Amino acid sequence: KDANLATLEVVKYVVKRFGLHMNKRLGQNFLIRPDVVAQIADTADLKPGDPVLEIGPGIGTLTQALAETGAAVTAVEIDSHLLPVLDKTLEHYDNVRIIHGDILKTDIAELMGHKPFKVCANLPYYITTPIIMTLLEERLPMERLVVMVQKEVAERMTASPGSRIYGALSVAVQYYTQPEIIFEIPPKAFMPAPEVTSAVVCLDVRKEPPVSVMEEKRFFQVVKAAFSQRRKTFANTLKAAGVSKDGVAAILADCGIEGSRRGETFSLDEFAAIADAWTRYNK
Ligand code: SAM
Numbered sequence: 001k002d003a004n005l006a007t008l009e010v011v012k013y014v015v016k017r018f019g020l021h022m023n024k025r026l027g028q029n030f031l032i033r034p035d036v037v038a039q040i041a042d043t044a045d046l047k048p049g050d051p052v053l054e055i056g057p058g059i060g061t062l063t064q065a066l067a068e069t070g071a072a073v074t075a076v077e078i079d080s081h082l083l084p085v086l087d088k089t090l091e092h093y094d095n096v097r098i099i100h101g102d103i104l105k106t107d108i109a110e111l112m113g114h115k116p117f118k119v120c121a122n123l124p125y126y127i128t129t130p131i132i133m134t135l136l137e138e139r140l141p142m143e144r145l146v147v148m149v150q151k152e153v154a155e156r157m158t159a160s161p162g163s164r165i166y167g168a169l170s171v172a173v174q175y176y177t178q179p180e181i182i183f184e185i186p187p188k189a190f191m192p193a194p195e196v197t198s199a200v201v202c203l204d205v206r207k208e209p210p211v212s213v214m215e216e217k218r219f220f221q222v223v224k225a226a227f228s229q230r231r232k233t234f235a236n237t238l239k240a241a242g243v244s245k246d247g248v249a250a251i252l253a254d255c256g257i258e259g260s261r262r263g264e265t266f267s268l269d270e271f272a273a274i275a276d277a278w279t280r281y282n283k
Helices: 008-017 034-044 061-068 080-089 125-137 151-157 168-176 216-228 234-240 245-255 268-282
Strands: 051-055 072-077 096-100 117-122 142-150 177-185 198-205
Touching: 034 061, 034 117, 034 142, 034 177, 034 198, 051 061, 061 072, 061 096, 061 117, 072 080, 080 096, 125 142, 125 151, 125 168, 142 151, 142 177, 151 168, 151 177, 151 198, 168 177, 168 198, 168 216, 168 268, 216 234, 216 268, 234 245, 245 268
Parallel strands: 051 072, 051 117, 072 096, 117 142
Antiparallel strands: 142 198, 177 198
């Protein structure tokens, strides 16, 4: 029961015993560092009975660390080949529920019983952004998300206005949460080793957004427009989004923002001011 799954020996043994072929397309890289899985689970700060959602348990390496905290673990795995493996590797834990499915097609609110929960996952890198955006946009009753992502994606989540990597993901993540990079993980902590360095980010979900906007949809429309053409001045971005010449002048005058600036330099407050000016102009 007590064998730690997150070691090279155990992962190798499990792979051999079940004749697994790591599916690169599904982003299958398994952690082989007990200290790393423990630190990820620690960051989630779970108490016995706390509901936690794991995405992509793989062979159960992180799942085991989560289960050890006594939390009520629900893990969604897409690859049916891993189901018999998880049955075996986690057989001694009665606080783990494995669900076979695609997280992007799962009704998560329903799955988690419409109650508050945390997310803790070593995400499949090919769909990191869609997963994060879906979880946040659905306004699920999440308190905290602890996710392992590519280091570069973690840096984009926490980037500040004007930086080369500041983008729509930065704004959305910072609108819904307070993100913090907790630590980095080298490729050799995984089997097979991925090509990139990874990082664990802790996203504390905000109770209220940091800026208030009249129409949230408009806010995200402005953000999307600003980053879809990074080289354009903001006045031209608004024109490209279908606003008339007079409209652009009126919106800029209302919010007091220079039309010659580029959208990628705007703070959340500035995006909100523009969105509200646009909303007022449309009324
Ligand atoms: N949790 C394990 C670990 O830390 O060692 C494995 C993490 S591995 C990076 C990502 C896992 O996500 C794989 O097991 C993969 O099969 C699974 N996965 C990929 N796409 C998925 C999806 N759409 N829904 C649910 N699981 C998915």
